[in-house]
Amino acid sequence: MVKNIYLIGLGLIGGSIALSIKQKDPSIHIIGFDINEDQVMLAKKIGAIDEISPTLFPNLASVDIIFISTPVQQTINIIEQLQAVELKQGVIITDVGSTKVKIVECATKYLNGRIKFIGGHPMAGSHKSGILAAKPHLFENAFYILTPSEYVTPHDLSVLTEVLDGTKANFIEMSPEEHDKVTGVISHFPHIVAASLVYQAESYEEQFPLVKRLAAGGFRDITRIASSNPAMWRDILLHNKGPLLNLFEEWISEMERVKSFVENEQADQLYTYFEHAKQYRDGLPEKQKGAIPSFYDLFVDVPDYPGIISEITGYLAKEEISLTNIRIIETREEIYGVLRLSFQTERDRELAIDCIGKYSNYDTFII
Ligand SMILES: NC(=O)c1ccc[n+]([C@@H]2O[C@H](COP(=O)([O-])OP(=O)(O)OC[C@H]3O[C@@H](n4cnc5c(N)ncnc54)[C@H](O)[C@@H]3O)[C@@H](O)[C@H]2O)c1
Ligand SMILES: O=C(O)C(=O)C[C@]1(C(=O)O)C=C[C@@H](O)C=C1
Structure with a gap:
């Protein structure tokens, strides 16, 4: 049973994976690392990870699965370095990179079957980057491509897909070349x-x-x-x-x-x-609900008090602006929080900026 996960790269994709895993099974312990300190602090703050690793390779002796969710060239560098790291027997390493041939070649060369490497690529995303754009439902109903190496057994695959069950993605296997x-x-x-x-x-x-x-x-x-x-x-x-x-x-x-x-x-x-x-x-298959990320997010600096969500939704309701999601992201201890509002269209977001400006003095910003 998977108890400990190590996640390198806490941006849009790494953050979304972590959130979906925690949402499904909060008992899984996720340790995270990112070269960008702000990302990693925010990831901890929003509950995407349980623990921050201060270094790229902390003690990984009890980690069951390692996710690498960095840009693809960084993924290769990390895999190269992993060959010298002491890992748990049977550990599974996977990535989320948008390309597969070079990454799988690198894993085959450096990990050489000693470690089970399963190439992965969730086929959903956004033009946005960073943990604040991450969503637990980002991959819902989307395809999640897996390119397992010859050393990977059906059991290994099921361990990974079980952990990723909370993404609600559809897993398919392919060769890296295809x-x-x-x-x-x-x-x-x-x-x-x-x-x-x-x-x-x-x-x-x-x-x-x-x-x-x-x-x-x-x-x-x-x-x-x-x-x-x-x-x-x-x-x-x-x-x-x-x-x-x-x-x-x-x-x-x-x-x-x-x-x-x-x-x-x-x-x-x-x-x-x-x-x-x-x-x-x-004739393209309809995009399923859930696989369509809410692209138009608006962040609002708000005082952190009960009722703030209904206050804001009340303003939007007055102007009949529809909203697809709303969530508090606390970034500064106690005093202020950030509210993330998601809209289906850019127009709705523009109307919301005007509306919030009209009824309150809260600052709004777009990332
Ligand atoms: N954005 C998409 O739509 C999308 C969809 C599917 C897959 N992908 C793939 O997912 C991966 C991540 O993309 P993203 O959209 O999450 O990008 P992102 O910029 O939101 O996140 C990448 C994170 O990796 C961190 N990082 C970079 N180098 C690092 C290193 N050496 N060690 C630790 N952390 C490091 C960055 O600081 C950043 O926080 C990429 O390989 C990309 O090809 C992206
Ligand atoms: O929707 C977007 O903004 C995306 O670019 C997502 C997209 C894509 O091209 O479809 C981008 C890269 C990924 O590897 C997978 C998904």
């Missing part, structure tokens, strides 16, 4: 395209200063992910070079194809182009 090709096309390459569209718009700004203000729904939808953590995406692209280089080639020739339809005013081809894309897009 994983990287598939995530290349549906996740990694779209991030490059999103960023490139932002660059294109920016380059128009000098000539057309209104470009920023006119960027409306469509542009915002397709470029939301360009607001993600640059260090995380730098590492992902460096790890998944092979599949991405193929995708660049395919994308460029696809752009040439559409360009020629426009150049030659081929109305029928253009219609078919969009019609087919619409059919395929409309």
Whole structure:
């Protein structure tokens, strides 16, 4: 039975995993480490972890599972160092990185079957980073890909999926190669395209200063992910070079194809182009409730007294602003707390800022 977990990297994903484990089984003891001290203090404060480790490798003799939830290049560095660390017999090590081939190769090389390594990748997330964006239900109904190495038994796998039961994710197994090709096309390459569209718009700004203000729904939808953590995406692209280089080639020739339809005013081809894309897009499985994170969070500095939640929800109700979640995150001892309000749309969040400003003098902020 799993009693002790060690979690390295307490950001969005590590924090969400820790919260979901604690929510399901508060008796599991989670020790956490992060190079960013603020993250680790906050993780303890919100109850995601029970104990802070002051060093990367504390005494791990009684730890049953180690989660590595750092950017992928850091994950590799940590796995390399783990080979020299004394660990419990039968310990399971897993990660959450967005790429798998290099990580699994590294684990095979350095841990060499001595330690059970199960590559993992929960297929849900956000453009936000850090523990304050973490949610226990982030992975609900989402796929959680596992790429177990040859040394991993069905029993090892069930130990891990049992501990992760609180995520309510759907576990599937894949080879690391298949994983990287598939995530290349549906996740990694779209991030490059999103960023490139932002660059294109920016380059128009000098000539057309209104470009920023006119960027409306469509542009915002397709470029939301360009607001993600640059260090995380730098590492992902460096790890998944092979599949991405193929995708660049395919994308460029696809752009040439559409360009020629426009150049030659081929109305029928253009219609078919969009019609087919619409059919395929409309046929994507519906996102299940729970797998849709509430992207639009608003933080409010509030006095920490009973009734503050109903006070705030009362203000929002007066203006008929709907809210998907509300939670107190205490960050400063006794005096003040931070309330996190989650909204389904950016518009609702903007209305909420105005509304809270209208009825109170509490500071609001967005992270
Ligand atoms: N963000 C997403 O949507 C998403 C989804 C699925 C998987 N992932 C993967 O999850 C991992 C974490 O991403 P995230 O979104 O939680 O990022 P994040 O920036 O929110 O959190 C990463 C945390 O790791 C810490 N960290 C970095 N280097 C470290 C080190 N050497 N030792 C200890 N801590 C260290 C950082 O301080 C940070 O708190 C990445 O590998 C990413 O590819 C991300
Ligand atoms: O929703 C987002 O913001 C994400 O970028 C999440 C997303 C994705 O591309 O779908 C990002 C990286 C992960 O490895 C998994 C999920």
